[in-house]
Amino acid sequence: MLVSDIYGANGGQPSNTRYPCDNGDCSNWVGFIDSTVGALQASGLTFSYDIWNEPDISAFWTRGVNSAQYFQMWDTAYREIRRIAPGARIVGPSFAFTPERNPGQWRTWLTHVKAAGTVPDMIANHNEGDVDDPVTVARALNGALTAAGIGPLPLSSNEYQPADRQTAGVTAWYLARFAQSGYTNAMRGNWVCCVTPNLTGVLTQSGGSWQPTGNWWALRDYADMTGTLVDTSGQVGSTAISASVDSSAKRAVAIIGDSNGYTGAASVTFNGLASLPWLANDGGVHITVHRIPDRAPLGAPQIVYDQNVSASGGSITVPFTFQDSHDAFAVYLTPASSSGGGFPNGCHQLVVAGDNVCTDVSGTNQDLILR
Missing domain, CATH: 2.60.40.1180 (Golgi alpha-mannosidase II)
Known part of the structure; x- marks a missing residue:
């Protein structure tokens, strides 16, 4: 569950949006976390909570990644989720840039969350670069975790495959590389969103009904790799x-x-x-x-x-x-x-x-x- 999207920071928020912890006041953020996570937990379903999507891109977080306010937002959300849902899994930071592309950003974030005691249960990142190889990115993530004194954690590529590379051949390449990478899970970036039920573009309308595409068959044959x-x-x-x-x-x-x-x-x-x-x-x-x-x-x-x-x-x-x-x-x-x-x-x-x-x-x- 992407907490920042429910909050409204989905890239289309107005310029006068009140962000979590603006002017050092996190009360609005605490209230939001309490009501949202509390309601979701009451549903009886199992959730993993991804605190903020791509905070290193200003369209989603205008207050600066790894800033004092960012870490106020992160630490507050982490602690409130732990309080309300102690057994729930917390994932992050869902940076758009990998440790290969911006190693300093990752070092700063890992140093802070280790010192603050707010290390997530699963490290999430995006592999949307041209081309972010899951094998080499996973190696870089594991290296960064070790260097920070945190040790190994499960890895999630909760967005992969750029919008201009949505082909059967590239899909199969990603699948082959993820299988070799050690990532626990991965999710295709949804570039054909958001209300059309087309499984992130792997289905297409034809003759009045939904039909599979080459991307669908690459994923289907991969499912046989048991x-x-x-x-x-x-x-x-x-x-x-x-x-x-x-x-x-x-x-x-x-x-x-x-x-x-x-x-x-x-x-x-x-x-x-x-x-x-x-x-x-x-x-x-x-x-x-x-x-x-x-x-x-x-x-x-x-x-x-x-x-x-x-x-x-x-x-x-x-x-x-x-x-x-x-x-x-x-x-x-x-x-x-x-x-x-x-x-x-x-x-x-x-x-x-x-x-x-x-x-x-x-x-x-x-x-x-x-x-």
């Missing part, structure tokens, strides 16, 4: 991959996206299949590759590969092509079936669906390795 994360090459160039294996679902799933509009050949090599007998059925696995073009609407991903493949060597390589600059991909490995492919022409390497020939993938120029 079980246990496996080691990957992380990012090659600007192309990122994350993957998991799930023995109960009998599948391995990889999500692939690019942050910089790459087009051309790519490949994924799956190693260690010999250690997964539940996946390699009679020495073979079934591979399905979803190409997710950046289209709206998009009724379903394009299946560009659907074939049984020999895994007798414990390793297979799957080639595919970024046809357009905003493509995303999902690769599914399941136990080989008696139907749905087989090994044409006695080939025991990867077979390109429809070509009926073995494929040499050694020439691909964008390789992503899973171990």
Whole structure:
């Protein structure tokens, strides 16, 4: 629950707005916190309280970030929420700038909240820069927490993905990087707001009804990445991959996206299949590759590969092509079936669906390795 939005500081507040603790008087802020948090807690629902959105941007907080008044506002809200809802989770500071982009701002804030005893339960930040990599930002946040003597805390990227990068390929890139980052949770920035029920722009109106887009399918295939994360090459160039294996679902799933509009050949090599007998059925696995073009609407991903493949060597390589600059991909490995492919022409390497020939993938120029 974003406390500052309910207060009215949503970027459209009038110039004569009375801010919390103006002229050193926090009584209006205390009264607001008491009535608002008290009512929400009485609902019986569970809330996390995000005190102030992007105080380092003047549209939301005109009194200056990390100023005396800002810290009066923060400390007062923290203590009142703790008093009224001692078990509720408090998150913040929800800065727009990451520690990589403004390290001094973060050092000042961490030093104060540690000394004041107002450290939140979860560190929230926004990854809306071009491009704020969740892996490197999480590393910077953890480093800043350690340097401040606070230690590790759960991380929340409660806004990510800039307004001009809302494509299937970039969505898949963020998903792949978040899976590798250690963030506890993340929420897409809502740039198609605020009264249209379009799931932050991942649905579109078509023919009088809501239909999924390429962004929706990237998120949907990511939801199949269950079980246990496996080691990957992380990012090659600007192309990122994350993957998991799930023995109960009998599948391995990889999500692939690019942050910089790459087009051309790519490949994924799956190693260690010999250690997964539940996946390699009679020495073979079934591979399905979803190409997710950046289209709206998009009724379903394009299946560009659907074939049984020999895994007798414990390793297979799957080639595919970024046809357009905003493509995303999902690769599914399941136990080989008696139907749905087989090994044409006695080939025991990867077979390109429809070509009926073995494929040499050694020439691909964008390789992503899973171990």
